Amino acid sequence: EADIYQTPRYLVIGTGKKITLECSQTMGHDKMYWYQQDPGMELHLIHYSYGVNSTEKGDLSSESTVSRIRTEHFPLTLESARPSHTSQYLCASSPQGSRAQYFGPGTRLLVL
Amino acid sequence: DQQVKQNSPSLSVQEGRISILNCDYTNSMFDYFLWYKKYPAEGPTFLISISSIKDKNEDGRFTVFLNKSAKHLSLHIVPSQPGDSAVYFCAAKGYGGATNKLIFGTGTLLAVQP
Numbered sequence: 001e002a003d004i005y006q007t008p009r010y011l012v013i014g015t016g017k018k019i020t021l022e023c024s025q026t027m028g029h030d031k032m033y034w035y036q037q038d039p040g041m042e043l044h045l046i047h048y049s050y051g052v053n054s055t056e057k058g059d060l061s062s063e064s065t066v067s068r069i070r071t072e073h074f075p076l077t078l079e080s081a082r083p084s085h086t087s088q089y090l091c092a093s094s095p096q097g098s099r100a101q102y103f104g105p106g107t108r109l110l111v112l
Numbered sequence: 113d114q115q116v117k118q119n120s121p122s123l124s125v126q127e128g129r130i131s132i133l134n135c136d137y138t139n140s141m142f143d144y145f146l147w148y149k150k151y152p153a154e155g156p157t158f159l160i161s162i163s164s165i166k167d168k169n170e171d172g173r174f175t176v177f178l179n180k181s182a183k184h185l186s187l188h189i190v191p192s193q194p195g196d197s198a199v200y201f202c203a204a205k206g207y208g209g210a211t212n213k214l215i216f217g218t219g220t221l222l223a224v225q226p
Contacts, residue, residue: 004155006155009153033214040121040218040219041218042114042116042201042215042216042217042218042219043156043201043214043216045213045214048213058213059213090155090156091155092155099144099146099161099205100146100158100161101158101214102158103148103155103156103157103158104155105154105155106153106154106155108153
């Protein structure tokens with residue numbers, strides 16, 4: 001199982017601010033993912049990466065961007081936060097050859 | 113259209129009894145299925161998985177059953193404990209193309225009463 005860290009755990013921010021949600025994992029997993037989840041709903045994939053310098057958009061359209069400069073780090077950035085971005089953001093990783101994904105604790109974002 | 117469905121939003125069982133959580137899927141290309149447990153304000157925790165070449169996988173108190181012809185899987189928890197109270201998500205995955213990613217259901221809230 002992966003050790004995955006997400007910071008901050010909770011964030012309240014005003015509309016128009018730029019924010020970066022951090023995600024790091026210490027297991028050297030090649031594959032990393034960002035999901036968005038609203039209460040009572042399924043998790044929706046918004047970004048994924050299969051390795052350094054590889055990023056792809058997921059199934060759910062998102063105004064966020066990601067980068068993967070180092071294997072262990074997969075930050076997500078919102079250039080201008082809006083109330084519609086209020087949600088829980090979950091980061092996950094998966095080792096090569098495994099089909100399971102292991103999740104971090106999540107970041108709850110509230111945009112006022 | 114939702115490819116993975118958990119039609120029961122909630123389930124309540126007594127401590128010590130069996131909990132049965134159900135999940136249906138529509139895409140026959142899915143060949144790997146997972147169950148996750150999620151507490152509020154935390155990330156999902158991987159519980160158990162099953163490949164389509166099997167119809168049962170067991171890990172301690174948790175057993176997953178897969179019925180491919182019915183496109184149905186279930187998670188059995190025996191005996192249920194109050195600490196099992198959480199939201200349970202099933203997820204499905206296939207090889208290649210659109211099914212290469214995990215597709216999640218909407219979750220079932222399990223409440224285990226002491």
